[in-house]
Amino acid sequence: MAITYVPISNVTVGSGGSSIIEFTSIPQTYTDLLLKLSLRSSLAGAHGGSAQMIFNNSTAQNYSFRYIRGSGNTSPSSAGTDGTSFIRVTNNHPTAGNTANTFCNSEIYIPNYTSSHSKTVSEDMVEENNTAECYLAVNSGIWTLTNAITSIKLTSEATSFVQYSTATLYGILKA
């Protein structure tokens, strides 16, 4: 059977936390990329985490994103933003007010990352929290530049990613 799912790199945040996780020199030999995230940020309050995803260190306003999300406690909501300098992912991931030692569980799929077309992104994410309010979300995003993706930067919008947060990048090959 062909190997179609290859771990490229894994990051585990160390003590002291980290504000940014960055994958550089991404091999151009796969068809798609899959990023699995388990994140928690250090901001006060609960559900306050999110991360900005930036490709190739490009902060020009060539990104857009949409999401639909619910917490099980209030009505689901949806929104989106155009012309941003990033795609927001893992929105509402755990922060200091969530149950201790809980993290989000997110999968971000990036098809055709070496193509000369716009790059699309889809994400499904749940957070963990041992109370009535616990978010889950589906997100989509687009980066309209046509460069192949060679680096992915994730920046915490909620102070820093805490210790034991992880990010793993996989390459997906055609079967």
Add this chain to the structure above:
Amino acid sequence: MSETLTKVVVNCETGEQQVLPLTAEEIAQREADAAAFAAEQAAREAEAAAAAEAKANGIAKLLALGLTQEEADALIK
């Protein structure tokens, strides 16, 4: 003593991982982004609270008109 903000950079070709201090530009960007995100969150929360309050007010008025709780809930859905 102020905390040193860091980033983890992994080179996918070599597997080398480095923990580096943020540049002044990255720190400034991060602060601006955090402020914008906090404002956005606050606005969203205020909007959700206003919607919940409007819903509760609506139900109260329906009950005052003589509807049962079940009937009011069915109309609000």
